[in-house]
Amino acid sequence: MSTVDDNDDSMTASFSASTFESEVNDPWTATTRGGLNPIDLSAILSGMPLPAIYTTAFDLAQPSGGKITVLALNKILAVSGLSPATVDKILNIVVAPTRSRITKGECSVALALVAMAQKNMELTIENLTAHREDLPIPHLPGLENIDFGSAADTSGMYATSSSLPKGHPVNVGSSISDPWRTSTYKGNGYPPPPSYLASPPIPSADILSGSGSNSDEASGSGVRDVHLWFLNLDVIRITFAPEKEGIFLFKHTNYIVESKGRRTTVIRRYSDFWWLLDILAKRFPYRILPNLPPKRLGVADEVFLERRLRGLTRFTNALMRHPILKNDPLVISFLTEPVELALWRKNVTISTEDEFTTKLPISESLVKQVPLDLELQLESIKRRLPASVEYYRSMVHVMDRVQKRTEANAGDYMRFSLALNALADCEKHCHVEECYSCGQLSQGYGKISSHMGQASNVLEVQARATQRGIVEDLKRHRDLLVSVMELLQRRERARQGGLVETLKKRITTQEQKLTHLRTTAAATAAAAARAEGAGEGGYGGGEPGVYDAQIEKLVQNIQSDRAEMEMQSQRAILINHTLWMEILFYHKNQALIASIYQNFVHEQIKTSQGLTDTWESLSPIVHDLPMEVNAFN
Numbered sequence: 318m319s320t321v322d323d324n325d326d327s328m329t330a331s332f333s334a335s336t337f338e339s340e341v342n343d344p345w346t347a348t349t350r351g352g353l354n355p356i357d358l359s360a361i362l363s364g365m366p367l368p369a370i371y372t373t374a375f376d377l378a379q380p381s382g383g384k385i386t387v388l389a390l391n392k393i394l395a396v397s398g399l400s401p402a403t404v405d406k407i408l409n410i411v412v413a414p415t416r417s418r419i420t421k422g423e424c425s426v427a428l429a430l431v432a433m434a435q436k437n438m439e440l441t442i443e444n445l446t447a448h449r450e451d452l453p454i455p456h457l458p459g460l461e462n463i464d465f466g467s468a469a470d471t472s473g474m475y476a477t478s479s480s481l482p483k484g485h486p487v488n489v490g491s492s493i494s495d496p497w498r499t500s501t502y503k504g505n506g507y508p509p510p511p512s513y514l515a516s517p518p519i520p521s522a523d524i525l526s527g528s529g530s531n532s533d534e535a536s537g538s539g540v541r542d543v544h545l546w547f548l549n550l551d552v553i554r555i556t557f558a559p560e561k562e563g564i565f566l567f568k569h570t571n572y573i574v575e576s577k578g579r580r581t582t583v584i585r586r587y588s589d590f591w592w593l594l595d596i597l598a599k600r601f602p603y604r605i606l607p608n609l610p611p612k613r614l615g616v617a618d619e620v621f622l623e624r625r626l627r628g629l630t631r632f633t634n635a636l637m638r639h640p641i642l643k644n645d646p647l648v649i650s651f652l653t654e655p656v657e658l659a660l661w662r663k664n665v666t667i668s669t670e671d672e673f674t675t676k677l678p679i680s681e682s683l684v685k686q687v688p689l690d691l692e693l694q695l696e697s698i699k700r701r702l703p704a705s706v707e708y709y710r711s712m713v714h715v716m717d718r719v720q721k722r723t724e725a726n727a728g729d730y731m732r733f734s735l736a737l738n739a740l741a742d743c744e745k746h747c748h749v750e751e752c753y754s755c756g757q758l759s760q761g762y763g764k765i766s767s768h769m770g771q772a773s774n775v776l777e778v779q780a781r782a783t784q785r786g787i788v789e790d791l792k793r794h795r796d797l798l799v800s801v802m803e804l805l806q807r808r809e810r811a812r813q814g815g816l817v818e819t820l821k822k823r824i825t826t827q828e829q830k831l832t833h834l835r836t837t838a839a840a841t842a843a844a845a846a847r848a849e850g851a852g853e854g855g856y857g858g859g860e861p862g863v864y865d866a867q868i869e870k871l872v873q874n875i876q877s878d879r880a881e882m883e884m885q886s887q888r889a890i891l892i893n894h895t896l897w898m899e900i901l902f903y904h905k906n907q908a909l910i911a912s913i914y915q916n917f918v919h920e921q922i923k924t925s926q927g928l929t930d931t932w933e934s935l936s937p938i939v940h941d942l943p944m945e946v947n948a949f950n
Contacts, residue, residue: 379465381784391731398435398458402743553630554577607800631793699805727779730772731769775924
């Protein structure tokens with residue numbers, strides 16, 4: 318399955334410093350020792366037995382791709398009790414100004430510097446290196462109470478009731494906007510899935526099960542029930558399974574798969590997802606099958622594993638959005654079986670027959686349901702999809718850059734706030750004892766710093782919302798387009814086999830041979846009869862009964878091939894009907910795009926309002942600062 322990797326975590330070259338800026342003395346340039354090559358801070362404490370608080374602090378800061386934001390680091394440092402100037406100095410040592418994220422190793426260095434500062438030790442990399450084996454333990458009271466924002470939830474929904482503007486129509490019991498809810502029809506829905514495995518009842522299965530109805534009823538009501546396809550969707554959350562302290566428990570990455578609708582939690586491996594997709598591809602060759610993130614040979618780093626995690630989350634929630642795949646017993650077992658999937662597979666028999674095997678024979682009315690212009694519709698989609706996929710890839714890349722710039726802006730506001738706060742402490746006492754204005758200016762620094770911090774928080778929330786919102790939503794729709802494109806490619810490959818045409822040719826050949834045999838047999842019988850009437854014994858033209866066995870065998874073969882051709886013809890009708898329902902499902906997904914941009918605009922409005930409120934509340938403060946020259950005597 319093809320897929321698209323997420324963008325890397327680095328800022329683009331277009332935002333690098335200019336030649337003029339590079340000549341400025343930059344207090345945040347990469348840490349060096351003796352003017353030589355920059356030091357790799359992430360490796361300074363590598364392999365050292367660090368206290369548990371190092372890992373706890375990093376994990377609480379919600380790492381993504383093996384990194385945490387500088388804003389999250391600042392929140393950790395803020396509970397250390399150190400002065401703003403010291404916190405600012407630690408950040409300057411650890412984090413370059415062009416970066417908005419740091420690794421676990423760099424976070425450990427920052428915490429080690431905190432511990433050193435709390436013991437009044439000199440804050441330098443050289444001193445840290447010298448004491449790397451006897452470092453004090455950082456004291457971080459209230460670490461567990463820090464608000465790092467809500468955990469990432471790339472659950473696969475386009476919009477939620479909590480994220481949309483007030484007054485926006487949202488379904489009760491559903492996590493996405495449903496433009497088809499106005500209908501109240503409750504009949505049998507999409508054609509029922511085949512039963513491959515024994516399974517307990519599935520939540521909301523009455524919508525799509527089609528139980529107790531014949532093929533005509535089950536198939537004919539699908540169009541009327543499209544408004545039910547997007548109701549009561551389960552939401553799947555996937556996270557990394559933790560390893561035991563000090564022991565490399567797993568030689569592979571395990572994932573915790575949580576089903577909110579079924580309230581189940583299971584452990585799965587990446588290979589389990591591939592196995593599931595492989596079986597689904599055999600069962601449902603003409604369905605829109607979601608994409609899986611790619612395999613990787615060798616050791617996978619944290620960035621790759623984080624991308625894979627998001628890809629697996631999109632894959633699983635795409636299954637939950639599909640009206641047939643979400644109710645397949647194997648999918649349900651994948652989400653609910655508590656034992657290791659490899660062990661479970663050994664104790665069950667899993668059929669890989671495609672879904673059409675259990676649907677024959679079909680009703681004649683099914684043919685009438687398929688639009689006459691189906692081929693034209695499929696051809697139109699096929700022509701348009703490649704360009705659409707490329708446009709979505711481009712939009713994902715651009716929006717990912719926007720998110721990273723916002724995150725970097727939030728970090729810059731935070732660093733400015735820290736520097737200004739430290740300046741307030743530094744300059745609160747003027748060299749002129751009776752100068753009131755310098756004290757007033759110093760107090761103003763503190764207030765401005767506080768508002769800069771508020772602006773940083775607003776931008777941090779926006780960056781997080783952009784990543785979990787429009788970036789993931791665009792990837793989700795991109796994946797859908799790729800899946801549709803692959804469906805059409807599978808169909809094209811299957812049509813090249815031409816089984817029906819092969820059967821037609823074989824039947825024609827067999828009928829010609831049968832006619833020849835019957836003619837020969839008749840001629841032989843007539844010759845034998847004439848010879849017998851003339852009293853000529855021992856006719857040498859062959860016994861008439863010799864051909865009977867060959868004729869009977871040919872007749873059986875022709876009947877068998879005709880039955881097979883009829884079955885294949887009915888199968889072709891089912892395939893066309895399935896393709897029609899799939900492109901209808903794909904088309905209905907277009908209505909969900911509006912929620913992507915509604916949610917995005919809503920977040921932009923929230924950010925703009927938050928920044929406006931921050932600057933408006935700061936405006937009277939800065940206007941009250943002393944600005945008369947005579948005030949500074």
